[in-house]
Amino acid sequence: DGLFFCGELPDKRWCGVEEKLGANQIDSAAADFLALTKKHRLIAFYGEMGAGKTTFIKALCKQLGVADIINSPTFSIVNEYGIENSEEKVFHFDFYRLKKAEEAFDFGVEDYFFSGNYCLMEWPEIVEEILKSGYDDYFAIEHFGSLNQLEDMKLSADWFRNNFNL
Numbered sequence: 001d002g003l004f005f006c007g008e009l010p011d012k013r014w015c016g017v018e019e020k021l022g023a024n025q026i027d028s029a030a031a032d033f034l035a036l037t038k039k040h041r042l043i044a045f046y047g048e049m050g051a052g053k054t055t056f057i058k059a060l061c062k063q064l065g066v067a068d069i070i071n072s073p074t075f076s077i078v079n080e081y082g083i084e085n086s087e088e089k090v091f092h093f094d095f096y097r098l099k100k101a102e103e104a105f106d107f108g109v110e111d112y113f114f115s116g117n118y119c120l121m122e123w124p125e126i127v128e129e130i131l132k133s134g135y136d137d138y139f140a141i142e143h144f145g146s147l148n149q150l151e152d153m154k155l156s157a158d159w160f161r162n163n164f165n166l
Contacts, residue, residue, distance in 0.1 A: 030059035042113060044124035044131060053122045054094075060120060061090055072122070077107060089117045096123040101130055 033056075037043065045053040058070040066081040073079040073094045081090045091112045098104060104127050112119055113130075124131065 026055070026059045027062060030056065030063045034060065034063055041116060042119045042121070042131065044121045044128075046124065057092055057120045057122070060118075061092070064090055064118065066090055078112065089115070091115070091117055091119045093119065093121040094123055095121065095126045098126045101126055104130065 045057070047053050054070075054072045061068075061070050061081055065083045065086065067084050068081045070081065070092065071079065073092055074096060077094065077097070079092045081092065083090065093109075093112075095104065109127060109130065121127070
């Protein structure tokens, strides 16, 4: 049981959060997610427009100790947030506007990926091959959305923990 849910379908991982969660519940779901994926620093969120990717990333940043205002980096491509009382950073990417992977190389995406910091990515399709080509801590959530959108795929965080050894 929990507010954050993940599971596996043939060739896909999916995750979701309960729809209409209060702020404390979203924070709890984000804390569950970070506990489940603690060894992963590169996390790619695939999902439809309006699925809640940015909202969930805001909650993840809060749980990580980011005090900055979190905004979608749709126009800047990447936002950098500092983690309080730490040298660590969180990089929040939105690759929606990129047309080809070379554009990601142009702004130095590999430097971000190799930094050891959290890289939380929305619309990662354009950099998918880069991620698959040698980043051991790359973790893809191939369908992210509310449980209403995922209603036939409800599984618990415990199921996910047991089956993915996270």
